[in-house]
Amino acid sequence: MPTAIEIFKHLPKKNCGKCNYPTCLAFAMQLANSKAKLEDCPFVSEEGKAALAASSAPPIRLVRFGSGQRAIEMGDETEIYRHEKKFFHPTAFAVAVSDQLPKDEVRGRVEAIRSVRFERVGQTLGFDSIAVKDDSGDPSKFASAVEEAASACDLPLVLVSSSPERMKVAASKVAARRPLLYGADQRNLAEMASVARTLGCPMALTGAKDLNEMADLAAKAKATGLEDLVLDLGSKSLKDQLEGCSKVRKLSVKKLFRGLGYPILVDAGKGEEAVLKGMLAVMKYGSLVIFDDISEAQALPLFVLRQNIYTDPQVPIQVKPGLYPVNGAKEGAPILFTTNFSLTYFTVLADIEKSKVPAWLLVVDSEGLSVMTAFSAGKLTPEIVVKALESSAAKERSGSEVLVMPGMVSRMSGKLQELSGMRVVVGPKESSGIPKFLKNLS
Amino acid sequence: MTEVPVTKEKWTGKIGVVSLGATADEGGSRAKKLAIGGETGMPFLSYEGAMVNRPLIAGEVLDYLEELPEQVRKEFQADCEDPVTWAKAWISRGADLICLKLHSTNPEELDRSPEEAAQTVLKVLRAVDVPLIVYGSGHEEKDAKVMEVVSNAAPKERLLLGQAEESAYKSVSAAAMANDHSIISFANLDVNLSKQINILLIDFGTRKDRIVLDPLFAALGMGLEYSYSVMERIRLAALMGDSMLQVPLICDTTSAWKAKEASEELEGHDGLEERAVWWEATTGLAALVSGADVLIMRSPSSAGIVRRAIDGLSGGV
Ligand code: B12
Ligand code: SF4
Numbered sequence: 001m002p003t004a005i006e007i008f009k010h011l012p013k014k015n016c017g018k019c020n021y022p023t024c025l026a027f028a029m030q031l032a033n034s035k036a037k038l039e040d041c042p043f044v045s046e047e048g049k050a051a052l053a054a055s056s057a058p059p060i061r062l063v064r065f066g067s068g069q070r071a072i073e074m075g076d077e078t079e080i081y082r083h084e085k086k087f088f089h090p091t092a093f094a095v096a097v098s099d100q101l102p103k104d105e106v107r108g109r110v111e112a113i114r115s116v117r118f119e120r121v122g123q124t125l126g127f128d129s130i131a132v133k134d135d136s137g138d139p140s141k142f143a144s145a146v147e148e149a150a151s152a153c154d155l156p157l158v159l160v161s162s163s164p165e166r167m168k169v170a171a172s173k174v175a176a177r178r179p180l181l182y183g184a185d186q187r188n189l190a191e192m193a194s195v196a197r198t199l200g201c202p203m204a205l206t207g208a209k210d211l212n213e214m215a216d217l218a219a220k221a222k223a224t225g226l227e228d229l230v231l232d233l234g235s236k237s238l239k240d241q242l243e244g245c246s247k248v249r250k251l252s253v254k255k256l257f258r259g260l261g262y263p264i265l266v267d268a269g270k271g272e273e274a275v276l277k278g279m280l281a282v283m284k285y286g287s288l289v290i291f292d293d294i295s296e297a298q299a300l301p302l303f304v305l306r307q308n309i310y311t312d313p314q315v316p317i318q319v320k321p322g323l324y325p326v327n328g329a330k331e332g333a334p335i336l337f338t339t340n341f342s343l344t345y346f347t348v349l350a351d352i353e354k355s356k357v358p359a360w361l362l363v364v365d366s367e368g369l370s371v372m373t374a375f376s377a378g379k380l381t382p383e384i385v386v387k388a389l390e391s392s393a394a395k396e397r398s399g400s401e402v403l404v405m406p407g408m409v410s411r412m413s414g415k416l417q418e419l420s421g422m423r424v425v426v427g428p429k430e431s432s433g434i435p436k437f438l439k440n441l442s
Numbered sequence: 443m444t445e446v447p448v449t450k451e452k453w454t455g456k457i458g459v460v461s462l463g464a465t466a467d468e469g470g471s472r473a474k475k476l477a478i479g480g481e482t483g484m485p486f487l488s489y490e491g492a493m494v495n496r497p498l499i500a501g502e503v504l505d506y507l508e509e510l511p512e513q514v515r516k517e518f519q520a521d522c523e524d525p526v527t528w529a530k531a532w533i534s535r536g537a538d539l540i541c542l543k544l545h546s547t548n549p550e551e552l553d554r555s556p557e558e559a560a561q562t563v564l565k566v567l568r569a570v571d572v573p574l575i576v577y578g579s580g581h582e583e584k585d586a587k588v589m590e591v592v593s594n595a596a597p598k599e600r601l602l603l604g605q606a607e608e609s610a611y612k613s614v615s616a617a618a619m620a621n622d623h624s625i626i627s628f629a630n631l632d633v634n635l636s637k638q639i640n641i642l643l644i645d646f647g648t649r650k651d652r653i654v655l656d657p658l659f660a661a662l663g664m665g666l667e668y669s670y671s672v673m674e675r676i677r678l679a680a681l682m683g684d685s686m687l688q689v690p691l692i693c694d695t696t697s698a699w700k701a702k703e704a705s706e707e708l709e710g711h712d713g714l715e716e717r718a719v720w721w722e723a724t725t726g727l728a729a730l731v732s733g734a735d736v737l738i739m740r741s742p743s744s745a746g747i748v749r750r751a752i753d754g755l756s757g758g759v
Contacts, residue, residue, distance in 0.1 A: 081671070081674050081675075081678070082667075082670075082671055082674075083671040083674065083675055118708070118711070120663075211446045212443060212444055212445060212446050213443075215444035215446050216443055216444045219444055237754050237757060238751060238754030238755045239486065239488070239754060239755050239756065239757040242486055242487070242731075242755060243486075243487060243488065243489060246484075246487055247446075247449050247489075250449040250451075251446065251447065251449050254449070255447060255449065257446070257447055259444055259446065260446065272747060272750065273750075273754065275720070276727065276747070276750075276751050276754065279724060279727055279728075280727075280731065283670075283728065283731050283732075284731065295713060295716065296711055296712070296713055296717075297711075297712075297713030297714075297715075297716035297717040297720060298716070298717075298720055300703060300708075300711070300717055300720075301662060301703075301717065301720040301721050301723075301724040302724070304662055304663045304703070304724075305662060305666070305724055305728065307663075308662065308663065308666045308667040308670070309667060309670065311667050313667070313671055343663070343664070343665075347702060370665070432702070432705075432706065
């Protein structure tokens with residue numbers, strides 16, 4: 001956002017008060033803090049509006065591809081380090097499918113990619129996009145692979161080709177899905193840009209030998225009227241990738257240099273290095289990663305890294321405190337308590353479910369802290385547990401006399417027994433011990 | 443042609459260099475010393491500042507196997523039954539140094555004596571010629587005794603001894619100072635507490651170039667994001683001139699093996715072993731990218747991935 005003084009320059013300076021502020025300067029100050037809208041002044045000139053729109057555009061452009069619920073948003077980041085505020089748009093992961101595969105294999109592969117799904121701390125983790133590659137050089141093969149991939153899943157598509165002709169044939173078939181067209185370089189820029197413009201698709205730039213050339217390419221693409229651009233810096237090593245992405249992010253965010261203010265695509269390839277590139281992209285400024293191949297066992301750590309890095313540093317992921325029946329718990333089933341840090345809650349919940357023993361889970365409000373952290377911070381005390389028992393009417397609803405506590409905080413068992421008037425049983429330290437423990441309890 | 447402006451940050455601070463191990467000319471018996479630290483920029487950004495010393499990988503060796511996951515046991519087989527063969531196995535798998543954890547001294551478990559533990563340290567020192575990191579069992583009172591005996595048993599070897607915490611730093615750091623060893627200062631995921639423990643150690647007489655900081659690196663999926671950001675903040679503060687934070691950082695990634703995803707089958711997904719290896723490797727990569735100078739690692743397969751990542755990040759050197 002421009003400063004109040006910069007905004008003020010573009011205001012009519014009538015001090016008429018129509019904007020509900022006494023002076024143009026007062027209005028400019030509100031605008032700079034995003035507390036007012038430019039439309040509230042009826043007298044701003046068209047040039048003024050255009051100038052302000054340009055300078056208030058985000059340092060990294062927000063680029064969307066795909067359509068509907070699964071559309072992917074990239075860019076619009078404002079920080080260099082996540083602790084400064086947060087990272088907003090999680091890195092998207094695409095897996096490639098070659099157009100040289102027979103049709104039914106294209107479908108099979110897309111379905112396999114789509115079916116990689118993990119449930120973790122209440123979120124579903126999986127791949128976000130399919131990249132169809134023009135390996136055959138045959139326009140009808142590429143187009144039919146693209147169509148097949150589109151019909152096999154609802155994920156946004158990346159179309160990978162260096163030929164504007166083949167891109168045009170394939171992209172026209174799925175234009176409504178707003179695919180990302182990947183493959184505009186020095187040689188084909190004009191034609192590729194015309195395909196992207198006609199079909200209304202975002203376009204990825206590639207093949208520049210350094211950042212100067214990339215900025216040149218972006219400027220040329222922009223001159224043709226395309227705004228939704230993505231940059232492939234073509235990094236060969238992990239070092240190139242880290243340094244290239246860091247330079248672009250700092251230039252955009254700190255220097256407001258707009259020539260490279262676009263999301264970054266990492267074409268990771270396959271094997272171990274591809275996984276490392278994907279992880280590096282998650283931590284350091286990559287918006288979209290394309291894998292030629294990646295195993296499920298490599299995908300989960302990658303997904304969890306993204307989940308970790310993109311959580312809001314100010315707010316731990318929490319669940320709602322309260323009393324929850326598990327495995328069809330009824331009258332008389334024991335109550336187990338835990339904290340409302342989502343990692344803790346979901347870990348414990350999964351282990352109670354595994355036991356198949358009916359039980360009540362009391363989630364105590366620890367302000368989103370884990371058991372040990374909450375305990376050392378004084379956010380998990382016998383008093384707080386008793387309050388949670390009372391406010392959820394746990395005793396009445398469960399008809400239970402037994403309260404099971406996390407083994408890690410066994411130190412507070414005596415006091416808790418005294419205050420709650422229940423039979424307090426110290427559970428195992430690790431929640432993985434819960435199934436065995438519950439079976440023995442009943 | 444567009445001229446892209448240069449984005450070089452001008453840092454005023456510099457991370458101090460700590461050297462690990464001592465060679466014969468200093469009275470030790472290591473083949474060579476290893477240096478860590480010395481950065482003048484954020485991790486691996488060569489255009490911003492030199493990363494003069496490559497981050498190192500220390501292979502974990504335990505003298506009591508209770509905690510060791512079956513999968514890692516399989517990787518080492520019989521070698522892990524004896525700290526000596528285990529340490530050698532690590533060297534042949536490319537570890538830069540060894541981290542020996544004397545868990546057998548824990549009074550709540552085997553309760554081995556400090557003297558016995560010191561013998562283990564000496565045996566390992568004779569078996570390998572790389573520098574050594576030595577931890578006790580995490581039992582405060584016992585560790586104080588163990589570290590004193592270990593320090594005296596290997597007086598000139600420049601061990602890196604773990605660990606000094608705010609609540610208990612005097613005896614451990616006195617043990618380190620007595621024979622000019624180095625010490626790991628530990629703080630719990632907090633920039634100010636990290637600074638605090640370093641101030642305490644230095645006030646107590648520890649030389650700054652004998653301190654390596656462990657800000658607690660939580661494993662992937664277990665709070666990694668907190669650690670990642672605390673590390674970045676410590677490093678930034680150091681580069682901006684906070685001298686009490688200008689020390690190398692050490693991260694223990696072995697806690698990754700406690701994560702559910704690294705230790706249990708997940709319904710409907712195979713590949714537990716490969717996943718577990720990546721779990722520790724991912725934890726290590728995040729530690730490196732946020733500023734680690736030394737990693738303590740458990741699985742040689744994970745360590746292999748991390749070593750290749752270090753190669754790639756340092757431009758193939
Ligand atoms: C991430 C983290 C933090 C994060 C907070 C994360 C969060 N949202 O809670 C931050 C950085 C904020 C933090 C701060 C602090 N932390 Co902290 N933190 C950790 C860390 C690294 C991981 C915690 C975690 O997420 N564990 C995973 C969850 C799932 O574990 P859990 O909730 O305990 O649940 C397990 C079991 O308890 C059990 N379980 C849970 N519920 C139930 C219920 C039943 C019935 C049963 C049977 C079992 C069971 O199952 C789960 C899986 O096994 C640990 C160290 C470690 N590696 O464990 C330290 C740790 C918990 N922290 C600690 C401390 C001291 C603190 C601070 C007080 C230090 C400080 N800097 O001031 C502060 C306090 C915070 C505050 N607000 O004031 C200490 C606690 C020491 C102790 N023994 O009491 C630890 C152990 C680190 C250490 N070794 O010193 N911390
Ligand atoms: S309405 Fe426009 S011209 Fe009038 S005071 Fe507000 S900003 Fe100035």
